[in-house]
Amino acid sequence: LKHQVVVTSVVIPGSETPSQIPGDFSFLSSNAFVQRLDNLLAVPSAPHSLDSPPAIFADSGNVITVSAINPVTGPGARPESWASYTIGGLEVPVLFDAVGEALYTLCAFMAVGALGYARKRWRASRPSKEASPKAKDKLSSIYSKDAQEGSLQETTDVPQMASTPMRIRRTAETDMLASAVRAGKSASLPSLLDTARERVLAAGLTEDLEWQEAEHLLSALRACASLHCFREALTAYDHVSTRIGAGDATIWSLLLYSAVGAGDFRRCKDFFKKLCVLQAPSGQDFVNMVRYYSHRHDQKGLSVMLEELTQIGFKLEAVDRNRALAACTSNNAMDLAEILIRHEGFFVAMDTVAYNTIMKAHAQAGKPELCLAIFEQMQRSGLTPSEMSFGILLDACIDARHFDGAKEAFEKIRKCGLAPNVVHYTTLMKGLVNAGRLDDATDVLGEMLQSSTTKPDLVAFSTMVKAYSDRGSVRGAVRILEQMLGSGVTPDSIIFNIVLTGCCVRSMESSQVLHVLTWLVRHGLEPSTTTLSILMKALAKSESFEAAIQFLKDCPQRLNLTPESRIYAQLAQACSKAGYSQRALEVYEAMAEAVFQGEVNVDEPTNLRLNRLCNSCGFHTEAAELYAKIAACRRKTVRPSPRPTGMSIKEKKRS
Numbered sequence: 001l002k003h004q005v006v007v008t009s010v011v012i013p014g015s016e017t018p019s020q021i022p023g024d025f026s027f028l029s030s031n032a033f034v035q036r037l038d039n040l041l042a043v044p045s046a047p048h049s050l051d052s053p054p055a056i057f058a059d060s061g062n063v064i065t066v067s068a069i070n071p072v073t074g075p076g077a078r079p080e081s082w083a084s085y086t087i088g089g090l091e092v093p094v095l096f097d098a099v100g101e102a103l104y105t106l107c108a109f110m111a112v113g114a115l116g117y118a119r120k121r122w123r124a125s126r127p128s129k130e131a132s133p134k135a136k137d138k139l140s141s142i143y144s145k146d147a148q149e150g151s152l153q154e155t156t157d158v159p160q161m162a163s164t165p166m167r168i169r170r171t172a173e174t175d176m177l178a179s180a181v182r183a184g185k186s187a188s189l190p191s192l193l194d195t196a197r198e199r200v201l202a203a204g205l206t207e208d209l210e211w212q213e214a215e216h217l218l219s220a221l222r223a224c225a226s227l228h229c230f231r232e233a234l235t236a237y238d239h240v241s242t243r244i245g246a247g248d249a250t251i252w253s254l255l256l257y258s259a260v261g262a263g264d265f266r267r268c269k270d271f272f273k274k275l276c277v278l279q280a281p282s283g284q285d286f287v288n289m290v291r292y293y294s295h296r297h298d299q300k301g302l303s304v305m306l307e308e309l310t311q312i313g314f315k316l317e318a319v320d321r322n323r324a325l326a327a328c329t330s331n332n333a334m335d336l337a338e339i340l341i342r343h344e345g346f347f348v349a350m351d352t353v354a355y356n357t358i359m360k361a362h363a364q365a366g367k368p369e370l371c372l373a374i375f376e377q378m379q380r381s382g383l384t385p386s387e388m389s390f391g392i393l394l395d396a397c398i399d400a401r402h403f404d405g406a407k408e409a410f411e412k413i414r415k416c417g418l419a420p421n422v423v424h425y426t427t428l429m430k431g432l433v434n435a436g437r438l439d440d441a442t443d444v445l446g447e448m449l450q451s452s453t454t455k456p457d458l459v460a461f462s463t464m465v466k467a468y469s470d471r472g473s474v475r476g477a478v479r480i481l482e483q484m485l486g487s488g489v490t491p492d493s494i495i496f497n498i499v500l501t502g503c504c505v506r507s508m509e510s511s512q513v514l515h516v517l518t519w520l521v522r523h524g525l526e527p528s529t530t531t532l533s534i535l536m537k538a539l540a541k542s543e544s545f546e547a548a549i550q551f552l553k554d555c556p557q558r559l560n561l562t563p564e565s566r567i568y569a570q571l572a573q574a575c576s577k578a579g580y581s582q583r584a585l586e587v588y589e590a591m592a593e594a595v596f597q598g599e600v601n602v603d604e605p606t607n608l609r610l611n612r613l614c615n616s617c618g619f620h621t622e623a624a625e626l627y628a629k630i631a632a633c634r635r636k637t638v639r640p641s642p643r644p645t646g647m648s649i650k651e652k653k654r655s
Contacts, residue, residue, distance in 0.1 A: 174219040181223035186232035230262035283320030329361035363396030398431030472505030503538035510544035581617035
């Protein structure tokens, strides 16, 4: 408790004149109250008793009266705790000070926790009791609606349950069937359904037997739909199809969904017909039937279904229409998509998503002119194209190598008031690069660099670096790399190696190749075996084999990197192919020297490969000596494995 009192005067016991002591008086506990009171009274030796309690008069007229629990007397004595204090006639008890209250609270929490733990252990140790029939009925009534509506929320693809008189009752059988499917036993549903039927008969519940079996099947179908066990769901239905009567609309909806998911399209019309007898189909049912007709490319069947749904007052939502269009385009049934768009029975205005779906289908079919026509139709309808719309249009033009159309689409983005993003710029650059229009692609990169919102990223820079390197323009690749470093984008080892690969396109002097490597290392390249392989290929392009051999010898000092044996084999093969047999032998000698110095580990296949190569060049004696030298070094470095113990003499000899 905390209170603030402005002290104006203090009456000391035994004194008739109040002492004027201005200032703030506050306390958090009884001890602090006592200490502050002693300081105000300035008479610590004066005993406090019930007969003459000290008093503090505040400017508000309230009086604080303090009474001692254990009045003490004697020189220097003062009370250690207080029973109560009153402010303006309101009495508030003070039990402990702050420390005591904290300890009391901690002990109380520990006691409550101990009691809760003991109660939990006691409940866990006692045997479980069967719930009473009254409790079961109450639980069933509470969860009847949740069991119906909550099960289908496990997956977004499952059709929503329609409002029918049937309400699944949460019983032991329905729970058992759903749990079995979730446990991966959906293949055993026929036998499990028979077991559930036998339990119902054993309990004497023969009334509404068909209804109860329909409940069991519905529970199994929901669980199968949530896990996409479509074929198992159809098998379970086939097993009990003669025992569920007319069934339920939800059963036929789930079976329609399962038939489409399993690819068993021949059963879709039958399930849909039984569904329509009981209630109007849902949007999910409509999408499933469109998937069926688009799979069969049945224009007449789709048109008949649309007319029948129009007569019964079916209402189609925009989301379901867009999903149906996506189903048509995925099956390349654009003629059915046109029927959905032009049908006026339950007309739903085309939105941006619908137009994008049709545009993407034409783009994948390699028809940029149709994609552009749909784009213009969307603009005429008053809709604002989205960034995805422009991305689809750009991809369509570039895939069809219609680069003028791509630039035109890029200009349309600006005219619509949208700012092209990095993806749009990168897509346009890739198209221009593929068309060989490298200067135009470079201009697009420069436009990105000048923009404040579309700075090029690693993908954009790597696209241009690779474009210049593939054409052997090392200067252009280095210039793009400098722009990349200047814009704050850190290149990775792949981009550095791509620049070095540009030296392999056409013949370059060895000094120029090594200068490019030095520049790359100075700007962040960490050399690797891949770097050495590209370098050997570049030097071999200009037949600078002497420089390549010398670089391999100096590589541990220059790059702090030890060449692998396959680099030596690569260089030796290049020398032999170019007709430089003596250089191939020198490579073999350099590798043998590195092995002797302990710098390179050479396996037997590589040693044998170079031996055969030098033999084919006519250096039989030298090749044999180098092979033996490397083999001897390998025997020294490779220690034999210890002989296993606890074996018979015969097994030891075999070992």
